[in-house]
Amino acid sequence: MSQRSRRHAPYPWTWEIPTCVIVAILLVMVCGIHLGRAIANLVAGAGWVVPERADLFSSLPAVLKGDAGAGIHGLDGSIASSTALWTYIAATELILLIACAVLLKMVLDRWGPARMSGMASSAEAERLLGIRRLRRVRAVIRPDLYGNRHSEKRDDHETD
Numbered sequence: 001m002s003q004r005s006r007r008h009a010p011y012p013w014t015w016e017i018p019t020c021v022i023v024a025i026l027l028v029m030v031c032g033i034h035l036g037r038a039i040a041n042l043v044a045g046a047g048w049v050v051p052e053r054a055d056l057f058s059s060l061p062a063v064l065k066g067d068a069g070a071g072i073h074g075l076d077g078s079i080a081s082s083t084a085l086w087t088y089i090a091a092t093e094l095i096l097l098i099a100c101a102v103l104l105k106m107v108l109d110r111w112g113p114a115r116m117s118g119m120a121s122s123a124e125a126e127r128l129l130g131i132r133r134l135r136r137v138r139a140v141i142r143p144d145l146y147g148n149r150h151s152e153k154r155d156d157h158e159t160d
Helices: 003-007 016-044 060-065 082-111 122-129 131-136 148-159
Strands: none
Touching: 016 060, 016 082, 060 082, 122 131
């Protein structure tokens, strides 16, 4: 354990962090609803249209009731049916959920509490130790590949 990790005083879990997480989740869900509606309308023939920023939240209740044209001005064709609308919204939300889960996993692996600490990358090891030294002590670093027993077994098989 490094000196820095022993002296690190973490920020206390108060109301700010959970509130930010909840707001981010709600924002992704709202964007997913409008993205699903835009895809449903595109497939139905109305073109790619999204609501204006002022109608982003006010049109949500009507969209969730099945109105694919709520809050959108200037549609050029037929809008999606309520069944198609809900199907595309559900598919879009599922894809966004999976993408957020993958992103969260990557972030936690990199910066989370269970991240691997103190391990040098191969480039850092080469820079610090040098390629000659790494090759000279390779039996110590990887005895399974370069150890004496492994080379003896290889020699025995070569003579057969």
